[in-house]
Amino acid sequence: MTKRNAAGHAECPGNPTQSGKRPAGTVLLARPITSFRIPAVRAECILDETTESVTYRPPEEIDVIDSDTGETFLTCRVPVIVGRKLKGYIPLPMRYRAVWLQLSYYIVLFRGMWRLWAQELQKAKSREERNNAATLRRTTGTLLAQHMVSRLLAVLELVSRSHNAEQSGEERVNILDEWKIRVARDWFNITCQEVPEEDAKYLKADPMRPENRALYGELVLCGGIPAVFNCRNVEGDWKIEGEGTTFIEAPDDLEEWFDGDIVGLEQMFQDSWRDDALEKLMTPDKYRQVQYHPKAVLPARWHEGQRPQPCFWSVKYWNWTTQGNSPWDKPIDLLYYVLKEDPPYTVVEEFMQDIDTLFNVVTEAPVMEDIYTLARKLWFGATTWGEFVDDLMQNHLRLRHAVSTTSEEKDPENVFDTFEVRLVLEGFVRRNELTVHLPLNERDDVLWKVLKRVSGKHQSAWSWIVSQIVVGKKVTEVLKAAGPWWTNANIMKRIKKVQAPIDGAHNDNRGAGATAVEVDDGDATDDDDDDDAGAAAFEPQSATDEDNNDAAGAASGSGPNTEIQEEHNAHVAKPDHRPKKRTKRTGQSTDDIGMEDDDAMPGSSGEQAQLNSQAYRTSQEAHTNHLSEIQATFRMALNQDEIVIPLQRVAIDQLVEYTTHCSLERYAAKMKSDFSPEHAESVQTYLDVLEDLQVMGPPIDSEAFDDLRSVFREFVTRLVSIEARKEAERRQKDLL
Secondary structure, eight states, X not given: OOOBOTTSOBBOSSOTTTSSOOOTTOOBOSSOOOBOOSOOOOSOOOOOTTSOOEEEOOOEEEEEEOTTTOOEEEEEEEEEEETTEEEEEEEEOGGGHHHHHHHHHHHHHHHHHHHHHHHHHHHOOSHHHHHHHHHHHHHHHHHHHHHXXXXXXXXXXXXXXXXXXXXXXXXXXXXXXXXHHHHHHTOTTSOGGGSOGXXXXXXXXXXXXXXXXXXXXXXXXXXXXXXXXXXXXETTEEEEESTTGGGSSOOSOGGGTTTSOOTTHHHHIIIIIHHHHHHHHHSOOTTOOXXXXXXXXOOSOOSTTSSSOOOOBOHXXXXXXXXXXXTTTOHHHHHHHHHHSSSOOOXXXXXXXXXXXXXXXXOSSOOHHHHHHHHHHHHTTSSOHHHHHHHIIIIIOOOTTOOOOOOOOOOTTOSSOOHHHHHHHHHHHHHHHTSTTOOOOTTOHHHHHXXXXXXXXXHHHHHHHHHHHHTTOOHHHHHHHHHHHXXXXXXXXXXXXXXXXXXHHHHHHHHTTOOOOOOOSXXXXXXXOOOHHHHHTOOSTTOOOOOHHHHHTXXXXXXTTHHHHHHHHHTSOOOOSSOOXXXXXXTOOGGGTTOOOOOOOOOOGGGHHHHHHXXXXXXXXXXXXXXXXXXXXXXXXXXXXXXXXXXXXHHHHHHHHHHHHOXXXXXXXXXXXXXXXXXXXXXXXXXXXXXXXXXXXXXXXXHHHHHHHHHHHHHHHHHHHHHHHHHHHHHHHHHO
């Protein structure tokens, strides 16, 4: 029975630190190889064309900063291409560049030989020719799978940082050490316990050191191509004679082989290798090795294209780590960096790649399904950044020296433009994209509950921010503009307070019970005053408050994005076909429902003339901007996916006109004059409903607009139906 160590690997015979002689000056491994980590593969490879293509580009040399010492050192990274796009990188110590290239070359070489023997099998005419070609194809195909398993294991060790990387420049990659030794000794066809006692010296010498070249030889034996070369084993070296020896090691010019085809290989095969291999197959010697076994099966996972793929380092992960940062010390700053840095991620899978890589590096056996659920909630705006960080640190990232701080630099002049707010709003947009053909819902319950947990203040500002996003403006641009908007709004409030004693009509209106449009006092930096009453009323329009934890759990679920979609659909506004009547709310802004009202300091009487002049100019600009914004909002919200008939556009334009600066009477007159008699009944029904709604804008609040939109869509449906009937009658008449 094979003896195994604690790691489950078969132990080698003898003591590699004592057995076998070695040349003087041999540099030893710090930890001799006592077991084989690379399993012996005895089944022919089967390349499944349905698996995702994962290829590598040549290693790139690059300077990086050591996170412990702060010193710069030279290392390598291997670009990873998946589906013709850069997926990320594999970190590769500089001292392993040559052996990585040699392993990559062997995979290209054996793939080429495997295909060439497959072609010979197709061309074979006699049974003997077919049997010989099949034997050589299976042998090369088995060793192709062997080297691909070796590379997969090396990649897994490198991307997880599980190799010895305590000292930069002196790293040890166990799989690559073992592969170099076993390929040099042609030991892939034997188990660890079958290594001869006298050869144990090879298991303790460092295969990467140039001082050990005499031990391992100038050339690496290509043991996977049977009976191609005349080989004789001389102590401490492999002597290879015959044609084609230049194909044993990777050519210095990567263009000659790296893209998958070795220049001159097929010609060499036709001229020499094929006949030599067939001859040696008929007259085997003691160097002939047969690794293939007809009853063997391939490992369940033997190349990088199979799922799960290795946790390749993304471009952002690489950049952050190589700037002298440690994921063990600052894991939260890493996640902050990848979400904040340009170019922004557009799909959740990009963020999940960094999540996978982080936990693959810093933890053992993490509960990834729970972590994925938490990350999806953050991505789709169903939880705050602070809640996400707390959960990770308390339940998943139990690292002794880890801190949760980030490198975020907040704008002291703009309390709205923060990383946390940006994630909530971008998540709101992403979550809405899960629902096809529905506009953004300005009263989305999940959004407002999460915003309340971010900040229970400044209701009018949040309403303005959301109103800009629902009409298609970019989140980052809106947040940058929110600070100046807030400052200007508070200037207008102070101006109104100065004007109040002068404007008698304004005072009369306030005495009659109308509510003046106001915003919170203070500038965009005022985020310290806690008003419990204002915070409690922090809701979208008239939406009711529910348990805050409902939103936090909105995105969890076993399937991808399933419960996020369900939570969203549950709160999409669905107006009734016959909305209830409503009393017109004159002089009231829905942005100010439940907001805080901090007292502002009034200006002195000497400032009134200047403030009055400024108020006039500002009010004119605000009026123009308001009309432009409301027109853009209505055009986007009322537009159908497709303009079916010209009258549809006419109806949209007239409704925009009515909702911005037209009375209901004037609107009714224009509708009756612009639409033909066939539509008279539909027009009148539509106008009657509008009168019942008492929507007499402007201004029109969000709730009224939802009802108006429902009624308008019914009217447009009738328009299209009547026009379609008219067109059908016209065509029938033409046919007759």
